[in-house]
Amino acid sequence: MNALDRKILAELENDGRLTVTELAERVGLSLSPCHRRVRALEESGVIRGYRAQLDASALGLEFAALVFVTLTGSKAVAEFEQAVAQLENVVQAQRLFGEPDYLLHVVAHDLPTFQRFYDERLTALPGMHRMTSTLVMKEVVANRPLTAAMD
Structure with a gap:
């Protein structure tokens, strides 16, 4: 991959709806x-697909939590x-090294919806040993283009 490929990727990460003509320009x-x-x-496989970035709040998904999961064994x-x-x-x-074993980013409409999801669905996952969660107060960095990290 050369500088021109990285430039193409940066443009597409910024706006995946560009036409090939616009991109070429x-x-x-x-x-x-x-x-x-x-x-x-x-x-x-460098470009896996194209999709719209949606605003969770605008969709009524106002609640986000990070759930740390430790399994009973491998x-x-x-x-x-x-x-x-x-x-x-x-x-x-995401599967992690060490403990905990996993980090899950969960969205829900509100706290009661998250609590129901936590109690009914997450605790029922196979191999569950321990879960802890923390609430997301604010997104500071989200969906940063990967090309920014390549420089």
């Missing part, structure tokens, strides 16, 4: 080479990961 390429580079970035990992992937309120799940 912004990065200083003609249409065909720009299209070939974008296609190559998609085929290589035998439960695959089953736990399969089950947590099915929970719509879990918008991000």
